[in-house]
Amino acid sequence: MELPVLNNVAPEAGGCSAGSCGSTDDQMGHLPEHIREKVFNHPCYSEEAHHYFARMHVAVAPACNIQCHYCNRKYDCANESRPGVVSELHHPVQAVKKVLAVAATIPQMTVLGIAGPGDPLANPERTFETFRMLSEQAPDIKLCVSTNGLSLPDHVDEMAKYNIDHVTITINCVDPDVGALIYPWIFWKNKRIKGREAAAILIEQQQKGLEMLVARGILVKVNSVMIPGVNDKHLAEVSRIVKAKGAFLHNVMPLISEAEHGTFYGMTGQRGPTNEELQTLQDECSGDMNMMRHCRQCRADAVGLLGEDRGDEFTMDKIEKMDINYPEAMKMRAEVHAAINEELESKRVAKNAKVQLVSIDGLKLNKPETRPVLMAIATKGGGVINEHFGHASEFLIYEASPSGVRFIGHRKTVAYCEGGDTCGDGETALDKSIKALTGCEVVLCSKIGFEPWGPLESAGIQPNGEHAMEPIEDAILAMYEEMRVAGKLVHKSSEQQKVA
Amino acid sequence: MAFEIIESCVNCWACEPLCPNKAIYEARPHFMIDPDKCNECAGDFEESQCVSICPIEGAILNELGEALNPPGSLTGILPAKFAELVARQQAA
Numbered sequence: 171m172e173l174p175v176l177n178n179v180a181p182e183a184g185g186c187s188a189g190s191c192g193s194t195d196d197q198m199g200h201l202p203e204h205i206r207e208k209v210f211n212h213p214c215y216s217e218e219a220h221h222y223f224a225r226m227h228v229a230v231a232p233a234c235n236i237q238c239h240y241c242n243r244k245y246d247c248a249n250e251s252r253p254g255v256v257s258e259l260h261h262p263v264q265a266v267k268k269v270l271a272v273a274a275t276i277p278q279m280t281v282l283g284i285a286g287p288g289d290p291l292a293n294p295e296r297t298f299e300t301f302r303m304l305s306e307q308a309p310d311i312k313l314c315v316s317t318n319g320l321s322l323p324d325h326v327d328e329m330a331k332y333n334i335d336h337v338t339i340t341i342n343c344v345d346p347d348v349g350a351l352i353y354p355w356i357f358w359k360n361k362r363i364k365g366r367e368a369a370a371i372l373i374e375q376q377q378k379g380l381e382m383l384v385a386r387g388i389l390v391k392v393n394s395v396m397i398p399g400v401n402d403k404h405l406a407e408v409s410r411i412v413k414a415k416g417a418f419l420h421n422v423m424p425l426i427s428e429a430e431h432g433t434f435y436g437m438t439g440q441r442g443p444t445n446e447e448l449q450t451l452q453d454e455c456s457g458d459m460n461m462m463r464h465c466r467q468c469r470a471d472a473v474g475l476l477g478e479d480r481g482d483e484f485t486m487d488k489i490e491k492m493d494i495n496y497p498e499a500m501k502m503r504a505e506v507h508a509a510i511n512e513e514l515e516s517k518r519v520a521k522n523a524k525v526q527l528v529s530i531d532g533l534k535l536n537k538p539e540t541r542p543v544l545m546a547i548a549t550k551g552g553g554v555i556n557e558h559f560g561h562a563s564e565f566l567i568y569e570a571s572p573s574g575v576r577f578i579g580h581r582k583t584v585a586y587c588e589g590g591d592t593c594g595d596g597e598t599a600l601d602k603s604i605k606a607l608t609g610c611e612v613v614l615c616s617k618i619g620f621e622p623w624g625p626l627e628s629a630g631i632q633p634n635g636e637h638a639m640e641p642i643e644d645a646i647l648a649m650y651e652e653m654r655v656a657g658k659l660v661h662k663s664s665e666q667q668k669v670a
Numbered sequence: 671m672a673f674e675i676i677e678s679c680v681n682c683w684a685c686e687p688l689c690p691n692k693a694i695y696e697a698r699p700h701f702m703i704d705p706d707k708c709n710e711c712a713g714d715f716e717e718s719q720c721v722s723i724c725p726i727e728g729a730i731l732n733e734l735g736e737a738l739n740p741p742g743s744l745t746g747i748l749p750a751k752f753a754e755l756v757a758r759q760q761a762a
C-alpha cells in the first residue's frame with residue numbers, strides 16, 4: 171500500500187521498526203538498509219536529526235588546486251559551505267583541540283567535516299593528520315570530507331583508514347565543454363592547465379574517484395551547483411551517471427552569485443536559479459536519483475545546532491584555557507545520544523501510528539480531479555508548526571496532492587520581523603519573504619501579524635495561523651481538504667485526469 | 671633571479687608546499703619569497719610552481735616588477751571589461 175504521506179515514511183518492506191522511519195523523506199526510501207542506518211541521525215541528511223544533532227567544520231586545508239567561477243578564494247564560499255581564507259585557519263593540532271572542546275560542551279555534535287578553505291585533498295597532510303588524531307581520540311565522532319575530486323584517486327586508500335562517514339564530491343558536469351564554462355583552470359602535474367583540457371582532466375578524476383570510493387564501500391554524496399544557462403540542462407544527466415556509479419545522494423544547490431563576492435559569475439552578472447527552476451530540476455533528477463532537499467548550504471564555520479552559532483565560545487584562546495577530559499566527555503555524550511535516539515524513536519512510533527490514521531483519512535482525498543498545491547511551513551523544528559511568520563528565516567515547502575504530502579525543500583528568507591517593534595526594515599524583508607514563497611498558495615505558521623496579511627493575499631498566498639502546534643503533515647492534509655471542499659482544487663485538465 | 675609576492679596575496683598557502691627550494695614562507699600581511707633561495711624553479715620544473723598555482727592575478731612579480739599572472743589571465747575578465755563591470759556595479 172502506498173501511504174499518502176510520502177515523506178518520513180519508509181516502505182513497509184524496509185522493516186521500519188528501527189532506523190529508517192522518519193529519517194530523511196521520500197528519497198531515503200530506496201536506499202539499502204545499511205546506508206539508511208548511516209545517514210539516519212545525520213544532521214546533514216535527516217531533517218529530523220538536524221534539530222537534535224549538530225555538525226561542525228574545521229578550517230585546516232587552505233590550499234586549492236582548481237578555480238571555480240563561483241568562488242573567490244578570499245571569502246567564504248556560499249556555494250560549497252567553504253570558509254574563505256579570511257576565516258581562522260587551524261593547524262591540525264588546534265583543530266583537534268577545538269573539535270574535542272566543542273564535542274565535550276555540545277554533546278549533540280556528532281559530525282566533523284573538513285571542507286576548506288581550499289580543497290582538503292590538496293592539503294592531504296593537514297587533512298589526514300586531523301583525521302588520524304580524531305579517529306584515535308574521538309571515535310564517537312563521524313568524519314566527512316568535501317572535495318572537488320581532482321586529487322581524489324590519489325587519496326582513496328588513505329581515506330579508507332579513518333572513521334570516514336562519507337565523502338562529498340562537487341560534480342558540476344560530466345562534459346568538458348560545459349566544464350570549460352565553470353572551471354577556468356586547474357593545477358595538474360606541476361602545471362596550470364586551462365580551458366576544456368582542464369575540465370576534461372577534472373571530470374575524469376572525479377569519476378574515477380567516485381568509482382574507487384564506491385568500490386571500497388565509502389559513502390559518496392555528490393553536490394552540484396545549478397548554474398542557469400551553463401549546466402542546468404546537463405545536471406539530470408550528471409544525476410543519472412553518478413547514481414549509476416553508486417553515489418548515495420545527489421544534492422543540487424542553487425548558484426549563489428552576489429556581485430559583492432567578487433566571483434567571476436558575480437562580476438559578469440551570471441544569475442542563480444529561481445526557486446521554481448531549482449525545484450523543477452530537483453524533481454527531474456529525483457526521477458532517477460535519490461535527491462537531497464534538506465541542505466541549507468549552512469555556514470561552514472557555524473558551530474552548534476540548527477540555527478544557532480556558538481562559534482564565539484570556541485575561539486582558539488578560549489579553547490587553550492579549557493581542560494578537556496575527552497574519555498569522560500565521551501561517556502556523557504553516549505548518554506545524551508541515547509536519550510536523543512530514544513526521543514526520536516518515540517516520536518517516530520507516534521508519527522507512524524498517526525500516519526496510519528492520516529493515510530485512511532487521506533484516502534478520502536483521493537479524488538483525481540484535485541490538483542497539487544504547494545504550501546509553505548514556518549517551523550522551528552520538531553515536525554510541528556511552531557514559528558511565527560515574521561520570525562521565520564526559512565520556510566519548509568511541501569506539496570499536497572491526491573497522492574499525499576511530499577517535502578520539496580527549504581527556502582530562505584530574512585525574518586520579516588525580528589521582534590516586537592524593530593520592524594524598521596520590515597517592508598523589504600516582507601517582499602523578500604513573499605518572493606521566497608513564489609508558487610505557494612498557503613503559508614502555515616503559528617501566528618501572523620496583521621501587516622503581512624494583505625500583501626500575502628494579494629500575492630495569492632493564503633496565510634493561516636489556525637494550525638499552530640499541529641504536526642506539519644496533518645495540517646497540510648487538513649488544509650488541502652479545506653481547499654478541496656471550497657472548490658479551489660479543481661484541476662484545469664480534470665477531464666484528462668479522470669481518464670488516467 | 672627571484673620572484674616576489676606582493677600585498678594582493680590572500681595567504682592561501684597554495685604555493686608554499688610546492689616550492690622546490692623552500693623559498694616561500696608564511697608571513698604577515700602576506701606570504702614572502704626568500705630571494706636568496708628562489709631560482710624561479712629553474713632546473714626543477716618547466717613552470718614556476720608558485721606562479722602556476724597562485725589563484726590571484728598580479729600577486730607574484732618577476733624581477734622587473736611585472737605580474738607573472740597578468741590581469742585577465744586567470745579569470746578571463748580582461749582589464750577593460752573588468753573596469754566596465756566594476757563601474758556597472760557601482761552604478762547599480
Ligand code: SF4
Nearest residue numbers: 689708710711718720
Ligand atoms: S619560482 Fe619556484 S623557486 Fe621561486 S618561489 Fe616560486 S616555487 Fe619557489
Ligand code: SF4
Nearest residue numbers: 679680682683685724
Ligand atoms: S598562492 Fe598566491 S595568494 Fe596564495 S599564498 Fe601564494 S602568493 Fe599568496
